[in-house]
Amino acid sequence: MSTPAPATGGADPDGTAAGTTAGGGVDPDASTTAPRASSGLGRSSLIMASGTAASRVLGLVNTTLLAWAIGLTGSTVANAFSVANKLPNTLYLLIAGGVLNAVLVPQVVRAYRRPDGQQYVDRLLTLGIVLLGALAAVVTAAAPLLVWFYSDFADPRATAVATALAYWCIPQVFFYGLYSLLGQILNARGSFGPYMWAPVVNNLVFIAGLLVLVRTYGQVGAGTDVAEWTAGQTALLGGSATLGIAVQALVLLVPLYRSGFRYRPRWGLRGSGLGTAGRVASWTFLGLLIGQVGVWRISVVASSVSGDVAGNAVYDRAFLIFMLPHSLVTVSLATALFTRLSGRAAAGDTAGVRGDLSLGVRTIGVFTLLATTGIAVLAFPLGRVMFPAESDAGVHAFALAAVLLLLGLVPFGIWSLCQRVYYAYEDARGMVPVQVLMAAVVVGGTELGRAVLDERYWVAAACASMALSYLVGALVALVAVRRRLGGVDGRRMLGLHLRAGSAAVLAAAAGLGLLALLGPVTGVADAVLACVLGAGLMTAVYVGTLAALRVPELRGLAAPVLRRLGRGR
Numbered sequence: 001m002s003t004p005a006p007a008t009g010g011a012d013p014d015g016t017a018a019g020t021t022a023g024g025g026v027d028p029d030a031s032t033t034a035p036r037a038s039s040g041l042g043r044s045s046l047i048m049a050s051g052t053a054a055s056r057v058l059g060l061v062n063t064t065l066l067a068w069a070i071g072l073t074g075s076t077v078a079n080a081f082s083v084a085n086k087l088p089n090t091l092y093l094l095i096a097g098g099v100l101n102a103v104l105v106p107q108v109v110r111a112y113r114r115p116d117g118q119q120y121v122d123r124l125l126t127l128g129i130v131l132l133g134a135l136a137a138v139v140t141a142a143a144p145l146l147v148w149f150y151s152d153f154a155d156p157r158a159t160a161v162a163t164a165l166a167y168w169c170i171p172q173v174f175f176y177g178l179y180s181l182l183g184q185i186l187n188a189r190g191s192f193g194p195y196m197w198a199p200v201v202n203n204l205v206f207i208a209g210l211l212v213l214v215r216t217y218g219q220v221g222a223g224t225d226v227a228e229w230t231a232g233q234t235a236l237l238g239g240s241a242t243l244g245i246a247v248q249a250l251v252l253l254v255p256l257y258r259s260g261f262r263y264r265p266r267w268g269l270r271g272s273g274l275g276t277a278g279r280v281a282s283w284t285f286l287g288l289l290i291g292q293v294g295v296w297r298i299s300v301v302a303s304s305v306s307g308d309v310a311g312n313a314v315y316d317r318a319f320l321i322f323m324l325p326h327s328l329v330t331v332s333l334a335t336a337l338f339t340r341l342s343g344r345a346a347a348g349d350t351a352g353v354r355g356d357l358s359l360g361v362r363t364i365g366v367f368t369l370l371a372t373t374g375i376a377v378l379a380f381p382l383g384r385v386m387f388p389a390e391s392d393a394g395v396h397a398f399a400l401a402a403v404l405l406l407l408g409l410v411p412f413g414i415w416s417l418c419q420r421v422y423y424a425y426e427d428a429r430g431m432v433p434v435q436v437l438m439a440a441v442v443v444g445g446t447e448l449g450r451a452v453l454d455e456r457y458w459v460a461a462a463c464a465s466m467a468l469s470y471l472v473g474a475l476v477a478l479v480a481v482r483r484r485l486g487g488v489d490g491r492r493m494l495g496l497h498l499r500a501g502s503a504a505v506l507a508a509a510a511g512l513g514l515l516a517l518l519g520p521v522t523g524v525a526d527a528v529l530a531c532v533l534g535a536g537l538m539t540a541v542y543v544g545t546l547a548a549l550r551v552p553e554l555r556g557l558a559a560p561v562l563r564r565l566g567r568g569r
Helices: 041-070 076-111 117-141 143-150 156-169 172-188 193-217 231-250 253-258 274-303 312-347 350-377 379-386 392-406 409-424 428-452 455-485 490-518 524-548 558-567
Strands: none
Touching: 041 076, 041 193, 041 312, 041 379, 076 117, 076 143, 076 156, 076 172, 076 231, 076 274, 076 312, 117 143, 117 172, 143 156, 143 274, 156 231, 172 193, 172 231, 172 253, 193 231, 193 253, 274 312, 274 428, 274 455, 312 350, 312 379, 312 392, 312 409, 312 455, 350 379, 350 392, 350 409, 350 455, 350 490, 350 524, 379 392, 379 524, 392 455, 409 428, 409 455, 428 455, 490 524
Protein backbone atom coordinates (compact mmCIF):
# COMPACT_ATOMS: atom_id res chain seq x y z
CA MET A 1 0.00 0.00 0.00
CA SER A 2 2.98 2.28 0.10
CA THR A 3 5.99 3.09 -1.92
CA PRO A 4 9.31 1.64 -0.96
CA ALA A 5 11.16 3.39 1.78
CA PRO A 6 13.47 6.17 0.70
CA ALA A 7 16.86 4.97 -0.38
CA THR A 8 19.30 7.61 0.62
CA GLY A 9 21.91 7.57 -2.05
CA GLY A 10 20.27 4.63 -3.73
CA ALA A 11 17.65 4.06 -6.35
CA ASP A 12 14.46 6.02 -6.37
CA PRO A 13 12.11 5.25 -3.54
CA ASP A 14 9.57 4.42 -6.13
CA GLY A 15 11.80 1.81 -7.51
CA THR A 16 11.14 3.41 -10.86
CA ALA A 17 14.53 3.71 -12.42
CA ALA A 18 12.89 2.01 -15.30
CA GLY A 19 12.43 3.22 -18.79
CA THR A 20 9.93 3.09 -21.55
CA THR A 21 10.33 3.14 -25.26
CA ALA A 22 8.39 5.34 -27.58
CA GLY A 23 4.75 4.43 -27.90
CA GLY A 24 3.47 1.71 -30.16
CA GLY A 25 3.71 -2.01 -29.76
CA VAL A 26 5.54 -4.94 -31.25
CA ASP A 27 4.45 -7.53 -33.71
CA PRO A 28 3.28 -10.48 -31.57
CA ASP A 29 5.33 -12.81 -33.70
CA ALA A 30 8.41 -10.63 -33.78
CA SER A 31 9.35 -10.67 -30.15
CA THR A 32 13.06 -10.63 -30.92
CA THR A 33 12.90 -7.29 -32.67
CA ALA A 34 13.11 -3.87 -31.13
CA PRO A 35 9.84 -2.19 -30.18
CA ARG A 36 8.63 0.26 -32.79
CA ALA A 37 8.68 3.95 -32.03
CA SER A 38 5.61 5.99 -32.78
CA SER A 39 4.39 9.51 -32.52
CA GLY A 40 2.08 8.46 -29.71
CA LEU A 41 4.61 8.91 -26.92
CA GLY A 42 2.86 12.03 -25.65
CA ARG A 43 -0.47 10.23 -25.41
CA SER A 44 1.08 7.15 -23.82
CA SER A 45 2.98 9.26 -21.32
CA LEU A 46 -0.25 11.04 -20.44
CA ILE A 47 -1.80 7.64 -19.73
CA MET A 48 1.24 6.76 -17.62
CA ALA A 49 1.09 10.03 -15.68
CA SER A 50 -2.67 9.74 -15.17
CA GLY A 51 -2.20 6.25 -13.77
CA THR A 52 0.40 7.54 -11.36
CA ALA A 53 -1.89 10.41 -10.36
CA ALA A 54 -4.81 8.06 -9.72
CA SER A 55 -2.61 5.77 -7.66
CA ARG A 56 -1.25 8.65 -5.59
CA VAL A 57 -4.70 10.08 -4.93
CA LEU A 58 -5.88 6.68 -3.75
CA GLY A 59 -2.67 6.44 -1.73
CA LEU A 60 -3.68 9.60 0.10
CA VAL A 61 -7.10 8.09 0.69
CA ASN A 62 -5.69 4.90 2.19
CA THR A 63 -3.24 6.95 4.27
CA THR A 64 -6.16 8.90 5.70
CA LEU A 65 -8.11 5.69 6.32
CA LEU A 66 -5.08 4.04 7.90
CA ALA A 67 -4.76 6.90 10.40
CA TRP A 68 -8.51 6.66 11.02
CA ALA A 69 -8.25 2.91 11.60
CA ILE A 70 -5.09 2.60 13.73
CA GLY A 71 -4.13 6.19 14.66
CA LEU A 72 -1.08 8.37 13.93
CA THR A 73 0.89 10.09 16.70
CA GLY A 74 0.97 8.22 19.98
CA SER A 75 -0.41 5.02 18.44
CA THR A 76 1.82 2.04 19.17
CA VAL A 77 0.01 -0.08 16.60
CA ALA A 78 0.51 2.58 13.89
CA ASN A 79 4.23 2.77 14.61
CA ALA A 80 4.51 -1.04 14.72
CA PHE A 81 2.75 -1.36 11.37
CA SER A 82 4.99 1.33 9.88
CA VAL A 83 8.06 -0.69 10.82
CA ALA A 84 6.56 -3.99 9.62
CA ASN A 85 5.29 -2.66 6.29
CA LYS A 86 8.50 -0.73 5.71
CA LEU A 87 10.54 -3.94 5.85
CA PRO A 88 9.42 -5.46 2.52
CA ASN A 89 9.83 -2.09 0.81
CA THR A 90 13.31 -1.64 2.23
CA LEU A 91 14.41 -5.22 1.65
CA TYR A 92 13.15 -5.26 -1.92
CA LEU A 93 14.80 -1.95 -2.71
CA LEU A 94 18.03 -2.99 -1.04
CA ILE A 95 18.43 -6.52 -2.35
CA ALA A 96 16.46 -6.66 -5.56
CA GLY A 97 14.77 -3.43 -6.61
CA GLY A 98 17.71 -1.22 -7.43
CA VAL A 99 19.59 -4.12 -8.97
CA LEU A 100 16.66 -4.99 -11.23
CA ASN A 101 16.13 -1.39 -12.26
CA ALA A 102 19.80 -0.66 -12.84
CA VAL A 103 20.35 -3.86 -14.80
CA LEU A 104 17.09 -4.72 -16.48
CA VAL A 105 16.30 -1.70 -18.63
CA PRO A 106 19.67 -1.22 -20.33
CA GLN A 107 20.00 -4.98 -20.86
CA VAL A 108 16.49 -5.42 -22.24
CA VAL A 109 16.90 -2.42 -24.55
CA ARG A 110 20.03 -4.04 -25.95
CA ALA A 111 18.43 -7.49 -26.03
CA TYR A 112 15.60 -6.43 -28.29
CA ARG A 113 18.16 -5.24 -30.83
CA ARG A 114 19.66 -8.67 -31.40
CA PRO A 115 18.29 -11.97 -32.76
CA ASP A 116 18.46 -13.85 -29.45
CA GLY A 117 16.83 -11.10 -27.43
CA GLN A 118 13.80 -13.14 -26.40
CA GLN A 119 16.01 -15.93 -25.05
CA TYR A 120 17.94 -13.40 -23.00
CA VAL A 121 14.75 -11.93 -21.50
CA ASP A 122 13.47 -15.45 -20.73
CA ARG A 123 16.69 -16.30 -18.88
CA LEU A 124 16.61 -13.06 -16.93
CA LEU A 125 12.96 -13.52 -15.99
CA THR A 126 13.52 -17.13 -14.92
CA LEU A 127 16.50 -16.22 -12.80
CA GLY A 128 14.67 -13.27 -11.29
CA ILE A 129 11.60 -15.27 -10.28
CA VAL A 130 13.65 -18.03 -8.65
CA LEU A 131 15.87 -15.61 -6.76
CA LEU A 132 12.93 -13.50 -5.62
CA GLY A 133 11.12 -16.57 -4.32
CA ALA A 134 14.16 -17.71 -2.36
CA LEU A 135 14.76 -14.20 -1.06
CA ALA A 136 11.16 -13.82 0.12
CA ALA A 137 11.31 -17.13 1.99
CA VAL A 138 14.58 -16.27 3.74
CA VAL A 139 13.66 -12.74 4.83
CA THR A 140 10.20 -13.81 6.01
CA ALA A 141 11.78 -16.41 8.26
CA ALA A 142 14.08 -13.67 9.57
CA ALA A 143 11.18 -11.36 10.55
CA PRO A 144 11.99 -11.25 14.30
CA LEU A 145 15.62 -10.34 13.62
CA LEU A 146 14.67 -7.68 11.09
CA VAL A 147 12.13 -6.04 13.39
CA TRP A 148 14.72 -5.98 16.17
CA PHE A 149 17.27 -4.42 13.82
CA TYR A 150 14.96 -1.73 12.40
CA SER A 151 13.27 -0.64 15.63
CA ASP A 152 13.90 0.30 19.23
CA PHE A 153 10.50 0.08 20.91
CA ALA A 154 10.53 0.66 24.65
CA ASP A 155 7.55 -1.68 25.08
CA PRO A 156 8.32 -5.33 24.18
CA ARG A 157 4.65 -5.80 23.34
CA ALA A 158 5.06 -3.29 20.51
CA THR A 159 7.97 -5.34 19.18
CA ALA A 160 5.78 -8.45 19.32
CA VAL A 161 3.00 -6.75 17.33
CA ALA A 162 5.50 -5.44 14.77
CA THR A 163 6.98 -8.93 14.38
CA ALA A 164 3.57 -10.54 13.88
CA LEU A 165 2.70 -7.93 11.25
CA ALA A 166 6.08 -8.43 9.60
CA TYR A 167 5.37 -12.12 8.99
CA TRP A 168 2.35 -11.04 6.95
CA CYS A 169 4.02 -8.09 5.20
CA ILE A 170 7.49 -9.31 4.25
CA PRO A 171 6.28 -11.73 1.50
CA GLN A 172 5.51 -8.56 -0.43
CA VAL A 173 9.19 -8.70 -1.45
CA PHE A 174 8.41 -11.40 -4.03
CA PHE A 175 5.48 -9.52 -5.52
CA TYR A 176 7.35 -6.19 -5.63
CA GLY A 177 10.04 -7.96 -7.62
CA LEU A 178 7.58 -9.69 -9.93
CA TYR A 179 5.82 -6.37 -10.53
CA SER A 180 9.12 -4.76 -11.46
CA LEU A 181 10.21 -7.61 -13.74
CA LEU A 182 6.92 -7.81 -15.64
CA GLY A 183 6.50 -4.06 -15.76
CA GLN A 184 9.94 -3.40 -17.19
CA ILE A 185 9.41 -5.97 -19.93
CA LEU A 186 6.13 -4.26 -20.79
CA ASN A 187 7.94 -0.92 -20.85
CA ALA A 188 10.65 -2.24 -23.15
CA ARG A 189 7.92 -3.47 -25.51
CA GLY A 190 6.31 -0.05 -25.66
CA SER A 191 3.37 -0.77 -23.33
CA PHE A 192 3.94 1.32 -20.22
CA GLY A 193 0.44 2.38 -19.21
CA PRO A 194 -0.36 -0.82 -17.25
CA TYR A 195 2.81 -0.48 -15.15
CA MET A 196 1.62 2.86 -13.82
CA TRP A 197 -2.04 1.89 -13.48
CA ALA A 198 -1.50 -1.39 -11.63
CA PRO A 199 -0.88 0.31 -8.23
CA VAL A 200 -4.44 1.66 -8.42
CA VAL A 201 -5.68 -1.90 -7.89
CA ASN A 202 -3.27 -2.30 -4.98
CA ASN A 203 -4.66 0.78 -3.26
CA LEU A 204 -8.26 -0.33 -3.81
CA VAL A 205 -7.52 -3.71 -2.23
CA PHE A 206 -5.88 -2.13 0.81
CA ILE A 207 -8.67 0.42 1.23
CA ALA A 208 -11.20 -2.41 1.22
CA GLY A 209 -9.13 -4.23 3.82
CA LEU A 210 -9.05 -1.19 6.10
CA LEU A 211 -12.81 -0.76 5.87
CA VAL A 212 -13.33 -4.43 6.78
CA LEU A 213 -10.85 -4.06 9.66
CA VAL A 214 -12.73 -1.16 11.22
CA ARG A 215 -16.10 -2.72 10.49
CA THR A 216 -15.04 -5.94 12.22
CA TYR A 217 -12.88 -4.74 15.11
CA GLY A 218 -13.47 -1.00 15.44
CA GLN A 219 -10.90 1.79 15.49
CA VAL A 220 -7.60 1.77 17.36
CA GLY A 221 -6.72 5.12 18.93
CA ALA A 222 -3.67 6.59 20.61
CA GLY A 223 -4.93 5.51 24.00
CA THR A 224 -5.55 1.88 23.04
CA ASP A 225 -3.48 -0.64 24.98
CA VAL A 226 -1.30 -2.56 22.54
CA ALA A 227 -2.14 -5.73 24.46
CA GLU A 228 -5.70 -5.45 23.10
CA TRP A 229 -4.47 -5.95 19.51
CA THR A 230 -5.48 -9.42 18.32
CA ALA A 231 -4.16 -12.01 15.88
CA GLY A 232 -7.24 -11.46 13.71
CA GLN A 233 -6.48 -7.77 13.39
CA THR A 234 -2.88 -8.61 12.52
CA ALA A 235 -3.94 -11.01 9.78
CA LEU A 236 -6.48 -8.60 8.32
CA LEU A 237 -4.18 -5.55 8.32
CA GLY A 238 -0.99 -7.29 7.20
CA GLY A 239 -2.81 -9.63 4.83
CA SER A 240 -4.61 -6.75 3.09
CA ALA A 241 -1.32 -4.91 2.56
CA THR A 242 0.31 -7.99 1.01
CA LEU A 243 -2.72 -8.99 -1.05
CA GLY A 244 -2.73 -5.53 -2.61
CA ILE A 245 0.90 -5.88 -3.74
CA ALA A 246 0.24 -9.39 -5.07
CA VAL A 247 -2.72 -8.24 -7.17
CA GLN A 248 -0.68 -5.26 -8.39
CA ALA A 249 1.93 -7.66 -9.81
CA LEU A 250 -0.35 -10.39 -11.15
CA VAL A 251 -2.64 -8.01 -13.02
CA LEU A 252 0.29 -7.21 -15.35
CA LEU A 253 0.11 -10.73 -16.77
CA VAL A 254 -2.93 -9.71 -18.81
CA PRO A 255 -1.40 -6.80 -20.78
CA LEU A 256 1.88 -8.69 -21.07
CA TYR A 257 0.10 -11.59 -22.80
CA ARG A 258 -1.84 -9.20 -25.01
CA SER A 259 1.39 -7.48 -26.05
CA GLY A 260 2.50 -10.70 -27.70
CA PHE A 261 5.08 -11.71 -25.13
CA ARG A 262 5.37 -15.46 -24.64
CA TYR A 263 7.56 -16.58 -21.78
CA ARG A 264 9.49 -19.86 -21.76
CA PRO A 265 11.51 -20.82 -18.67
CA ARG A 266 15.16 -20.99 -19.69
CA TRP A 267 18.19 -21.86 -17.59
CA GLY A 268 21.86 -21.19 -17.98
CA LEU A 269 23.86 -17.97 -18.00
CA ARG A 270 26.53 -18.74 -20.59
CA GLY A 271 26.34 -16.39 -23.54
CA SER A 272 23.35 -14.54 -22.13
CA GLY A 273 25.21 -11.34 -21.25
CA LEU A 274 24.34 -11.68 -17.59
CA GLY A 275 28.00 -11.49 -16.60
CA THR A 276 28.04 -7.79 -17.42
CA ALA A 277 24.68 -7.38 -15.74
CA GLY A 278 26.04 -9.10 -12.64
CA ARG A 279 28.92 -6.66 -12.37
CA VAL A 280 26.53 -3.71 -12.60
CA ALA A 281 24.26 -5.39 -10.04
CA SER A 282 27.13 -5.84 -7.59
CA TRP A 283 27.97 -2.15 -7.53
CA THR A 284 24.29 -1.23 -7.42
CA PHE A 285 23.82 -3.47 -4.41
CA LEU A 286 26.78 -1.89 -2.65
CA GLY A 287 25.39 1.60 -3.24
CA LEU A 288 21.97 0.63 -1.97
CA LEU A 289 23.47 -1.05 1.05
CA ILE A 290 25.27 2.18 1.89
CA GLY A 291 22.11 4.18 1.35
CA GLN A 292 19.99 1.95 3.54
CA VAL A 293 22.18 2.76 6.53
CA GLY A 294 20.41 6.11 6.61
CA VAL A 295 16.97 4.52 6.31
CA TRP A 296 17.84 2.13 9.12
CA ARG A 297 18.92 4.88 11.51
CA ILE A 298 15.79 6.92 10.83
CA SER A 299 13.60 3.87 11.51
CA VAL A 300 15.38 3.09 14.77
CA VAL A 301 15.36 6.68 16.02
CA ALA A 302 11.72 7.24 15.04
CA SER A 303 10.64 4.03 16.80
CA SER A 304 12.39 4.99 20.04
CA VAL A 305 10.19 8.02 20.79
CA SER A 306 7.59 7.76 23.53
CA GLY A 307 4.30 9.48 24.18
CA ASP A 308 2.14 11.48 21.80
CA VAL A 309 4.94 12.67 19.48
CA ALA A 310 6.01 12.07 15.89
CA GLY A 311 7.32 8.57 15.22
CA ASN A 312 7.62 6.23 12.25
CA ALA A 313 3.97 6.68 11.29
CA VAL A 314 4.39 10.45 10.95
CA TYR A 315 7.62 10.07 9.00
CA ASP A 316 5.98 7.65 6.55
CA ARG A 317 3.01 9.98 5.96
CA ALA A 318 5.29 12.97 5.45
CA PHE A 319 7.36 11.00 2.98
CA LEU A 320 4.21 10.04 1.09
CA ILE A 321 3.39 13.72 0.64
CA PHE A 322 6.97 14.39 -0.43
CA MET A 323 6.75 11.62 -3.03
CA LEU A 324 3.43 12.77 -4.48
CA PRO A 325 4.76 15.51 -6.81
CA HIS A 326 7.90 13.51 -7.51
CA SER A 327 5.81 10.58 -8.71
CA LEU A 328 3.39 12.65 -10.75
CA VAL A 329 5.98 14.39 -12.92
CA THR A 330 9.57 13.43 -12.13
CA VAL A 331 9.03 9.68 -12.29
CA SER A 332 6.84 9.87 -15.40
CA LEU A 333 9.30 12.07 -17.27
CA ALA A 334 12.40 10.21 -16.06
CA THR A 335 10.79 6.92 -17.06
CA ALA A 336 10.21 8.22 -20.56
CA LEU A 337 13.76 9.58 -20.69
CA PHE A 338 15.59 6.57 -19.34
CA THR A 339 15.20 4.17 -22.25
CA ARG A 340 16.18 6.95 -24.63
CA LEU A 341 19.19 7.80 -22.48
CA SER A 342 20.20 4.12 -22.48
CA GLY A 343 19.93 3.93 -26.25
CA ARG A 344 21.92 7.11 -26.78
CA ALA A 345 24.57 6.07 -24.30
CA ALA A 346 24.92 2.71 -26.08
CA ALA A 347 25.26 4.53 -29.41
CA GLY A 348 27.89 6.92 -28.06
CA ASP A 349 25.64 9.96 -28.54
CA THR A 350 27.06 12.10 -25.71
CA ALA A 351 25.46 15.30 -26.99
CA GLY A 352 22.06 13.61 -27.03
CA VAL A 353 22.45 12.39 -23.45
CA ARG A 354 23.54 15.86 -22.35
CA GLY A 355 20.58 17.50 -24.08
CA ASP A 356 18.04 15.09 -22.63
CA LEU A 357 19.44 15.54 -19.13
CA SER A 358 19.22 19.32 -19.38
CA LEU A 359 15.72 19.18 -20.80
CA GLY A 360 14.58 16.86 -18.03
CA VAL A 361 16.13 18.87 -15.20
CA ARG A 362 14.64 22.14 -16.46
CA THR A 363 11.16 20.77 -17.04
CA ILE A 364 11.04 18.94 -13.72
CA GLY A 365 12.32 22.06 -11.96
CA VAL A 366 9.34 24.08 -13.14
CA PHE A 367 6.93 21.67 -11.48
CA THR A 368 8.87 20.75 -8.34
CA LEU A 369 9.43 24.37 -7.36
CA LEU A 370 5.68 25.00 -7.52
CA ALA A 371 4.96 21.77 -5.65
CA THR A 372 7.49 22.60 -2.94
CA THR A 373 5.99 26.03 -2.42
CA GLY A 374 2.36 25.01 -2.55
CA ILE A 375 2.53 21.97 -0.28
CA ALA A 376 4.85 23.66 2.22
CA VAL A 377 2.55 26.67 2.63
CA LEU A 378 -0.54 24.47 2.90
CA ALA A 379 1.03 21.70 4.98
CA PHE A 380 -1.10 22.23 8.08
CA PRO A 381 -4.47 22.56 6.26
CA LEU A 382 -3.55 19.54 4.17
CA GLY A 383 -2.71 17.57 7.30
CA ARG A 384 -6.02 18.53 8.86
CA VAL A 385 -7.89 17.28 5.76
CA MET A 386 -5.94 14.00 5.77
CA PHE A 387 -6.20 13.41 9.52
CA PRO A 388 -9.45 15.00 10.71
CA ALA A 389 -9.45 13.12 14.03
CA GLU A 390 -5.83 13.96 14.89
CA SER A 391 -4.97 16.58 17.50
CA ASP A 392 -3.55 19.94 16.43
CA ALA A 393 -0.19 18.90 17.89
CA GLY A 394 -0.19 15.75 15.77
CA VAL A 395 -1.07 17.66 12.61
CA HIS A 396 1.65 20.23 13.36
CA ALA A 397 4.16 17.39 13.79
CA PHE A 398 3.15 15.98 10.42
CA ALA A 399 3.28 19.41 8.75
CA LEU A 400 6.76 20.16 10.13
CA ALA A 401 8.12 16.83 8.89
CA ALA A 402 6.54 17.31 5.46
CA VAL A 403 7.88 20.85 5.03
CA LEU A 404 11.42 19.84 5.94
CA LEU A 405 11.34 16.91 3.52
CA LEU A 406 9.94 19.13 0.77
CA LEU A 407 13.04 21.31 0.95
CA GLY A 408 14.77 18.42 -0.79
CA LEU A 409 12.20 17.92 -3.55
CA VAL A 410 13.94 19.96 -6.25
CA PRO A 411 17.41 18.47 -5.70
CA PHE A 412 15.82 15.01 -5.42
CA GLY A 413 14.50 15.42 -8.96
CA ILE A 414 17.96 16.42 -10.19
CA TRP A 415 19.60 13.53 -8.35
CA SER A 416 17.06 11.11 -9.85
CA LEU A 417 17.88 12.21 -13.38
CA CYS A 418 21.61 12.04 -12.73
CA GLN A 419 21.08 8.46 -11.56
CA ARG A 420 19.51 7.65 -14.91
CA VAL A 421 22.64 8.88 -16.65
CA TYR A 422 24.83 6.65 -14.50
CA TYR A 423 22.57 3.66 -15.13
CA ALA A 424 22.38 4.40 -18.87
CA TYR A 425 26.17 4.03 -18.99
CA GLU A 426 25.96 0.95 -16.71
CA ASP A 427 28.18 2.78 -14.23
CA ALA A 428 26.70 1.93 -10.85
CA ARG A 429 30.24 2.01 -9.43
CA GLY A 430 30.58 5.72 -10.14
CA MET A 431 27.62 6.53 -7.87
CA VAL A 432 29.06 4.83 -4.80
CA PRO A 433 31.15 7.80 -3.51
CA VAL A 434 28.09 10.06 -3.83
CA GLN A 435 25.94 7.52 -2.00
CA VAL A 436 28.46 7.29 0.84
CA LEU A 437 28.37 11.05 1.27
CA MET A 438 24.57 11.16 1.20
CA ALA A 439 24.23 8.37 3.76
CA ALA A 440 26.71 10.15 6.04
CA VAL A 441 24.60 13.31 5.91
CA VAL A 442 21.42 11.41 6.85
CA VAL A 443 22.98 9.40 9.66
CA GLY A 444 24.93 12.34 11.05
CA GLY A 445 21.97 14.71 10.96
CA THR A 446 19.54 12.19 12.45
CA GLU A 447 21.87 11.27 15.30
CA LEU A 448 22.73 14.92 15.96
CA GLY A 449 19.04 15.72 16.24
CA ARG A 450 18.56 12.85 18.65
CA ALA A 451 21.46 14.07 20.79
CA VAL A 452 20.58 17.76 21.06
CA LEU A 453 16.83 18.07 20.49
CA ASP A 454 13.74 17.10 22.45
CA GLU A 455 12.27 13.82 21.18
CA ARG A 456 9.36 15.75 19.70
CA TYR A 457 11.76 16.93 16.98
CA TRP A 458 13.71 13.75 16.27
CA VAL A 459 11.65 12.91 13.19
CA ALA A 460 11.87 16.53 12.02
CA ALA A 461 15.67 16.36 12.27
CA ALA A 462 15.66 13.14 10.26
CA CYS A 463 13.53 14.78 7.56
CA ALA A 464 15.82 17.80 7.37
CA SER A 465 18.83 15.48 7.09
CA MET A 466 17.18 13.56 4.26
CA ALA A 467 16.47 16.78 2.36
CA LEU A 468 20.04 17.98 2.85
CA SER A 469 21.38 14.64 1.58
CA TYR A 470 19.45 15.08 -1.68
CA LEU A 471 20.93 18.55 -2.13
CA VAL A 472 24.45 17.26 -1.54
CA GLY A 473 23.86 14.29 -3.84
CA ALA A 474 22.47 16.45 -6.64
CA LEU A 475 25.37 18.89 -6.57
CA VAL A 476 28.08 16.24 -6.42
CA ALA A 477 26.40 14.09 -9.09
CA LEU A 478 26.00 17.06 -11.44
CA VAL A 479 29.71 17.78 -11.18
CA ALA A 480 30.56 14.14 -11.94
CA VAL A 481 28.10 13.92 -14.83
CA ARG A 482 29.44 17.19 -16.22
CA ARG A 483 32.90 15.66 -16.43
CA ARG A 484 31.54 12.55 -18.17
CA LEU A 485 29.42 14.43 -20.70
CA GLY A 486 31.66 17.43 -21.25
CA GLY A 487 29.03 19.74 -19.78
CA VAL A 488 25.45 19.69 -18.52
CA ASP A 489 24.06 22.90 -20.02
CA GLY A 490 24.48 24.42 -16.57
CA ARG A 491 23.75 28.00 -17.53
CA ARG A 492 20.30 27.17 -18.88
CA MET A 493 19.49 24.92 -15.92
CA LEU A 494 20.58 27.55 -13.39
CA GLY A 495 18.72 30.31 -15.22
CA LEU A 496 15.50 28.31 -15.21
CA HIS A 497 15.73 27.56 -11.50
CA LEU A 498 16.46 31.19 -10.64
CA ARG A 499 13.45 32.46 -12.58
CA ALA A 500 11.16 29.72 -11.32
CA GLY A 501 12.49 30.29 -7.79
CA SER A 502 11.53 33.95 -7.99
CA ALA A 503 8.04 32.98 -9.12
CA ALA A 504 7.82 30.50 -6.25
CA VAL A 505 8.71 33.19 -3.70
CA LEU A 506 5.91 35.41 -5.00
CA ALA A 507 3.49 32.50 -4.95
CA ALA A 508 4.45 31.65 -1.37
CA ALA A 509 3.88 35.25 -0.29
CA ALA A 510 0.45 35.20 -1.89
CA GLY A 511 -0.41 31.89 -0.22
CA LEU A 512 0.70 33.01 3.23
CA GLY A 513 -1.22 36.24 2.84
CA LEU A 514 -4.37 34.30 1.97
CA LEU A 515 -3.97 32.04 5.01
CA ALA A 516 -3.58 35.10 7.24
CA LEU A 517 -6.74 36.57 5.73
CA LEU A 518 -8.72 33.36 6.21
CA GLY A 519 -7.66 33.01 9.84
CA PRO A 520 -6.95 29.89 11.92
CA VAL A 521 -7.86 26.47 10.53
CA THR A 522 -10.15 24.99 13.16
CA GLY A 523 -11.84 22.17 11.27
CA VAL A 524 -11.95 20.14 8.08
CA ALA A 525 -14.18 22.65 6.28
CA ASP A 526 -11.70 25.46 6.99
CA ALA A 527 -8.84 23.25 5.85
CA VAL A 528 -10.52 22.29 2.57
CA LEU A 529 -11.28 25.94 1.83
CA ALA A 530 -7.69 26.95 2.58
CA CYS A 531 -6.30 24.17 0.38
CA VAL A 532 -8.56 24.90 -2.58
CA LEU A 533 -8.18 28.67 -2.52
CA GLY A 534 -4.51 28.57 -1.63
CA ALA A 535 -3.61 26.08 -4.35
CA GLY A 536 -5.53 28.07 -6.95
CA LEU A 537 -4.02 31.40 -5.95
CA MET A 538 -0.43 30.18 -5.72
CA THR A 539 -0.65 28.32 -9.02
CA ALA A 540 -2.05 31.41 -10.73
CA VAL A 541 0.69 33.65 -9.33
CA TYR A 542 3.42 31.15 -10.18
CA VAL A 543 2.24 30.44 -13.71
CA GLY A 544 1.54 34.11 -14.38
CA THR A 545 5.02 35.10 -13.25
CA LEU A 546 6.66 32.41 -15.39
CA ALA A 547 4.58 33.50 -18.38
CA ALA A 548 5.66 37.10 -17.84
CA LEU A 549 9.28 35.94 -17.65
CA ARG A 550 8.75 33.92 -20.85
CA VAL A 551 9.91 30.63 -19.42
CA PRO A 552 9.65 28.13 -22.33
CA GLU A 553 9.55 25.08 -20.08
CA LEU A 554 6.19 26.25 -18.74
CA ARG A 555 4.29 25.14 -21.82
CA GLY A 556 2.54 22.00 -20.77
CA LEU A 557 5.41 21.03 -18.47
CA ALA A 558 6.36 17.56 -19.63
CA ALA A 559 4.24 17.43 -22.81
CA PRO A 560 6.68 19.30 -25.09
CA VAL A 561 9.54 17.22 -23.76
CA LEU A 562 7.74 13.99 -24.46
CA ARG A 563 6.81 15.11 -27.99
CA ARG A 564 10.41 16.09 -28.56
CA LEU A 565 11.56 12.67 -27.43
CA GLY A 566 9.09 11.08 -29.82
CA ARG A 567 10.42 13.09 -32.77
CA GLY A 568 14.06 12.77 -31.81
CA ARG A 569 16.45 15.54 -32.74
